[in-house]
Amino acid sequence: MRLIILGPPGAGKGTQAARIAERLSIPAISTGDIFRANIKDGTELGRRVKAILDAGGYVPDEVTNEIVEDRLTWPDAEGGFLLDGFPRTAGQVDALDAMLARHDHALDAVLELTVDEDVVVQRLLNRAQTDGRSDDTEEVIRERQAIYRRETAPLADHYKQADLLVQVDGMGGVDEVTDRVMAALPAR
Ligand code: AMP
Numbered sequence: 001m002r003l004i005i006l007g008p009p010g011a012g013k014g015t016q017a018a019r020i021a022e023r024l025s026i027p028a029i030s031t032g033d034i035f036r037a038n039i040k041d042g043t044e045l046g047r048r049v050k051a052i053l054d055a056g057g058y059v060p061d062e063v064t065n066e067i068v069e070d071r072l073t074w075p076d077a078e079g080g081f082l083l084d085g086f087p088r089t090a091g092q093v094d095a096l097d098a099m100l101a102r103h104d105h106a107l108d109a110v111l112e113l114t115v116d117e118d119v120v121v122q123r124l125l126n127r128a129q130t131d132g133r134s135d136d137t138e139e140v141i142r143e144r145q146a147i148y149r150r151e152t153a154p155l156a157d158h159y160k161q162a163d164l165l166v167q168v169d170g171m172g173g174v175d176e177v178t179d180r181v182m183a184a185l186p187a188r
Contacts, residue, residue: 001026001080001185002105004087006156007113008148009141010120010127011170012177016113017084019178026080029071031064031088056144058088065095072099080108088151093158109186110159113170113177117145 001024007013014030021028035053038046045067049059058064068086071077087093100106121141128136159165166184170177 001082001109002100002107003080003082003185004107004110004159005082005084005113006110006152007170008115008117008120008152009144010124011113011115012174013084013113015174016170016177016181017082019174020111020181021082023178023182024080024082026082027074027076028082028084029068029077029086030084031059031068031086032084034067034071035059061089061091061095064088065092065099068092068096069099072103087155090154090158093155107159107162107164109166110156110164111181111185112156112165112167113181114167115170119171121145 003020003024003026005013005017005020007016017028017030032053035046035049039050039053040046045063049063052059064086068083072081083096087096121138124136124141125138128134128141156165166186168177168181168184
């Protein structure tokens with residue numbers, strides 16, 4: 001199964017991605033995790049992207065696309081994968097389509113976790129307070145939600161037109177949401 005998971009910051013996307021991938025025996029591939037691991041290991045890529053991640057900006061498409069293309073050729077991704085955090089821009093959508101076509105592959109579904117923005121903002125505010133991240137103010141958190149709406153809504157539309165979009169209510173307990181996603185996925 002070849003899948004993408006979309007959802008705003010705080011929707012529990014990473015948690016769900018790991019659980020769904022495990023149930024389907026496919027790797028969950030998070031571009032954010034790949035960048036963070038490279039920063040931690042002090043690789044050349046890590047040095048190139050550190051300032052961008054610190055500022056909350058987007059790593060250029062050429063860099064991100066190349067990393068994903070390489071990662072998708074690993075043996076564990078041969079039978080499927082779940083992409084978390086990619087694609088994030090229209091350019092990345094096109095690049096992914098081209099990558100898959102080159103290997104004669106296609107996506108099976110694009111999951112979108114839908115959430116109540118006010119609840120998510122409150123959750124992120126509580127988390128910021130507990131973690132002592134005082135720079136995560138309500139304004140900053142709301143801006144990240146706005147960026148998601150602005151940048152990612154067109155992506156969801158693209159996949160809706162391709163008849164791939166599966167929207168799942170992301171509110172509620174972790175198990176409940178995982179069960180909902182599994183029930184909503186197309187049978188294979
Ligand atoms: P995430 O863990 O998905 O929130 O990603 C953390 C950070 O990594 C983002 O704020 C971006 O700076 C960078 N990043 C992750 N995925 C992408 C992507 N597909 N395109 C550009 N930048 C990305």
